[in-house]
Amino acid sequence: MRKFRSDWSQGDREQYQGRNYFSEEPHTSYSWRGNRGQEDVVTSPLKKKDSSDSPMAMAVEFKTYVDQACRAAEEFVNIYYETMDKRRRALTRLYLDKATLIWNGNVVTGLEALANFFDMLPSSEFQVNMLDCQPVHEQATQAQTTVLVVTSGTVKFDGNKQHYFNQNFLLTAQTTANNTVWKIASDCFRFQDWAAI
């Protein structure tokens, strides 16, 4: 990991207060801070890409960016499905308040509707077999750090037979000086019943 560089922009320096982000491993944590629950997906602050860097530097930055996105995605997926299966009522904590879910073509918008929806959904047992993620290009997100997370696997809802599923999430980062909290901006879930694994 490279050290803090003096030719980063002034904005970066101020934001990060001179901490050496690249001298330590970026890490994710289930952080318990006051009333923040264990459902929150929190990582160390992300370093944003600085386009004034040299191409080599940008390549390294991009890799780091990807690494951080991967860690957040992994952590997130673990928390999400565990919460879905075992602490269903806490699931909406992982969503932005205006998040949307498209569930097999059914649209559910906003935290209240999501809470009701998850309440009505039978209890679940998810098994995730595939997980992948990509950072979303900032031209699309207007520099709002976003990660596309895609999962696939099987799910058994109580009283129903097992289904294969595919799920897509857009995770957005809300960054403070101390950490980054990831929340779902949008969620798309489909049974994939013609797939075999």
Place this chain on the structure above:
Amino acid sequence: MEHTDKVNPLQRRTRSWSFYRRRRNFSSEHVTSQQQQDSGDVPMDSQARYAPYAVPSRHQRSSFQKQDQIHINMEIKQKPPERRMERGRQNETVGSWFKIIIPFGIKYDEKWLLNLIQKQCSVPFIPVEFHYEKMQAQFFVENANIACALKNVNGKIFNEDNEKISIFVEPCDTPRSVQKALKSEKVEQMKLSSLDQSNKKPYVVHSLSTIMENASHTKNWNLSNIEVKSAGEMDKGQQLEPGRMGADRTAMCTTSPDKSTNISTILELFPKLLSLDGQEKPSGSKCAIEVPKYLPMCKGSFFGSEELKSLILQFLQQYYLIHDYGDRQGLLCAYHEEACFSLTIPFRLKDPGPSSMCAYFKNSRNMKKLKDPDLRFQLLKHTKCDIVQALCGLPKTQHDFRSFMVDMWFQTETMLCFSVNGVFKEIEGRYPGCVRAFSRTFITTPATSSSFCIVNDKLFVSDFSPEKTASALHPKA
């Protein structure tokens, strides 16, 4: 077969590239995590326990045989404290409160429902704090006789479609509005009693007299072990429920559901649930009906609007025309300069047989199995040249448009996310004719005023299994 709901009311614009509707502006709507946590989240851990119902000695409640005076709580708010003092009775009993629950009561108008119940109920009752909570209608009544009578109404009332309406009853704490009213009255009492020493009596409560004290100080009361004497007919196993009341509910007011808050749309997603009768009794620990296990119906493609639908379908047609029938180099113009692409196939220990996916294997990026960050990075194709090169290395295909299920699941002015599920056939390569199932997610952004390009492309390929499809589409009866 599809339906298009309006995701965004501001859909209609005519500019060609303005199909990215502004649904959300991230930079201006950062929600702090604190807000997130505080809004509407009911903590699973201990809630504040309500103070017990402590009756001041001067304000003696009537016994509950006198029906017309049972619900004194309603009068408390209206009459000034001095008037209330005058109602001194010696035979005081503490009210036992019960919560009455009507599953799916949210469907019914309050007045209509209460009238219906009263018609069948052998005793008159006055509902306290009628409200809707999620799908239920709820209210409180104050004594066990009434609660019992209401319980007996279960199964005897029907809605306009002749479906049975269930009523469940459970013991509970004093409703908050009642406590508040009594507390304020108690304050007045205490002011007066400090002048009058001659009539000091301990608070008279039946079996609870040893443990009750000034209500205002005992917020952390755990009432779960207290047996309400008169509740002999109630299920002893039920815990007292602290009562989930919204903080903004004023006493004695009724709340009607705001239909625009998606509750009715949620109901529409679970139509089977609404016509069921004979649900299980609520268990005290959950305070919820055991909901039968139905899933919302699976619907077809979702596009959000006709405009987006034609845009997305047009894009897919053009993309797969080149991908399947042309030179995939032609896809260079479809991608952003710094686009990302990755591919995943299901993990296999060994991969023999006629449907081997080894052609995809070497590019497969599955973070569940692949932990090395360097390798993960390598397998993420990053520029459009790399991407198209990777695509050119995959088997030649023919995608079946009729199988496509499309979900448009996020849009802003600058971003459009949609996913395609379907099947394709491999045309050449080692296993011609082999059918695969795929799921592909595209994230696109406007490139010019009239075109857009792909910034993220995620492909998942798996085997297609007709037997599984058959069982999925035709579940056993």
